[in-house]
Amino acid sequence: MALPREYTQQSCSVARALEVVGERWSLLIVRDAFFGVRRFSDFSAHLRIPRAVLAERLDFLVGEGVLERGTGTRPVYALTAKGLGLWPVVRTLAEWGDTHYGPRGPRRLFTHAGCGGAVDPVGSCSACGQGVPVGDTVMSPGPGFEAPGEGANAVSVALASPHRLLQPLR
Amino acid sequence: MALPREYTQQSCSVARALEVVGERWSLLIVRDAFFGVRRFSDFSAHLRIPRAVLAERLDFLVGEGVLERGTGTRPVYALTAKGLGLWPVVRTLAEWGDTHYGPRGPRRLFTHAGCGGAVDPVGSCSACGQGVPVGDTVMSPGPGFEAPGEGANAVSVALASPHRLLQPLR
DNA sequence: CACAATGGTTCGGTGAACGAACCAAGGTGT
DNA sequence: ACACCTTGGTTCGTTCACCGAACCATTGTG
Numbered sequence: 001m002a003l004p005r006e007y008t009q010q011s012c013s014v015a016r017a018l019e020v021v022g023e024r025w026s027l028l029i030v031r032d033a034f035f036g037v038r039r040f041s042d043f044s045a046h047l048r049i050p051r052a053v054l055a056e057r058l059d060f061l062v063g064e065g066v067l068e069r070g071t072g073t074r075p076v077y078a079l080t081a082k083g084l085g086l087w088p089v090v091r092t093l094a095e096w097g098d099t100h101y102g103p104r105g106p107r108r109l110f111t112h113a114g115c116g117g118a119v120d121p122v123g124s125c126s127a128c129g130q131g132v133p134v135g136d137t138v139m140s141p142g143p144g145f146e147a148p149g150e151g152a153n154a155v156s157v158a159l160a161s162p163h164r165l166l167q168p169l170r
Numbered sequence: 171m172a173l174p175r176e177y178t179q180q181s182c183s184v185a186r187a188l189e190v191v192g193e194r195w196s197l198l199i200v201r202d203a204f205f206g207v208r209r210f211s212d213f214s215a216h217l218r219i220p221r222a223v224l225a226e227r228l229d230f231l232v233g234e235g236v237l238e239r240g241t242g243t244r245p246v247y248a249l250t251a252k253g254l255g256l257w258p259v260v261r262t263l264a265e266w267g268d269t270h271y272g273p274r275g276p277r278r279l280f281t282h283a284g285c286g287g288a289v290d291p292v293g294s295c296s297a298c299g300q301g302v303p304v305g306d307t308v309m310s311p312g313p314g315f316e317a318p319g320e321g322a323n324a325v326s327v328a329l330a331s332p333h334r335l336l337q338p339l340r
Numbered sequence: 341c342a343c344a345a346t347g348g349t350t351c352g353g354t355g356a357a358c359g360a361a362c363c364a365a366g367g368t369g370t
Numbered sequence: 371a372c373a374c375c376t377t378g379g380t381t382c383g384t385t386c387a388c389c390g391a392a393c394c395a396t397t398g399t400g
Contacts, residue, residue: 040348051347052350075347
């Protein structure tokens with residue numbers, strides 16, 4: 001009963017959510033999916049995560065309806081509508097991390113693709129006041145961003161330039 | 171180097187944040203701190219967490235400046251300003267959990283202590299439009315709330331009625 | 341056709357989480 | 371003042387999650 005992902009005694013939505021995304025690596029996989037990572041090998045290369053763990057996590061997230069897997073032997077993984085709902089979680093975590101562990105300011109900036117205004121964690125544009133869908137959000141390197149070094153993987157390199165969220169990397 | 175809480179290869183604020191709060195039980199401890207839980211035994215009773223794990227987590231969160239510990243052999247634990255910054259994370263997680271794993275609607279409602287308006291995950295009051303500090307937020311049972319059963323611990327019982335966030339339970 | 345890329349799966353080792361037991365100090369009641 | 375209870379831990383042996391290395395089958399490319 002006391003399975004490592006579960007919080008069986010908790011009658012609480014935070015616990016229910018953590019049962020899905022609270023395991024080690026899960027939220028980083030979800031984050032990468034928002035950034036447009038789609039392929040097993042790209043998740044693996046970017047996250048430097050053991051392949052067995054990645055496979056298990058992807059399976060589980062697909063099973064919970066957070067991600068969906070394309071067909072074939074070379075499937076792509078994409079966030080479902082349910083998975084898209086995790087953006088405020090990812091974003092608020094990033095903001096907190098930036099504030100307290102980002103000495104040079106935010107690593108990523110998020111702007112509205114249409115008007116260029118800053119998009120807040122729950123998706124409002126500071127310039128035009130509209131709710132901005134995740135897919136209309138452009139992510140750019142911020143002042144705290146560390147450029148990929150020599151020999152960095154292709155995903156890190158691709159994510160080092162402005163890029164729409166959810167846009168597949170390839 | 172590949173310590174279980176760390177994500178050493180990640181140049182990312184989400185990863186930095188998860189290094190602090192991403193371990194099993196940490197975010198639930200933080201959640202409970204928002205609810206006003208202050209004592210070791212109360213965290214232990216409410217979370218049903220192994221005591222060694224709780225002690226280690228509290229130590230770590232204190233070390234990271236998320237919580238502070240009072241003096242004496244019976245210390246109270248309270249969120250620091252840094253810890254308070256995690257409220258949007260906790261709240262957005264709860265919202266996502268409510269949406270997808272709460273068949274009867276939200277388990278908790280959050281209202282502005284002054285005017286009674288609904289408070290959104292980043293702290294805006296829907297009635298008066300003001301930013302609402304966490305401590306001015308009243309948490310009440312919502313439609314999806316499950317009342318504590320027979321023999322439930324005192325913390326669950328205390329949290330079953332409307333209560334200001336951060337207000338110590340005792 | 342040969343080789344590389346891809347998406348896994350298996351395996352043994354290490355460490356985290358677990359429940360049970362123990363312990364020292366402080367608090368409370370008689 | 372003393373005995374007992376409560377509190378906040380700490381220790382310990384067991385189980386399992388995560389890890390890195392190795393292996394493998396299928397597909398894609400030159």
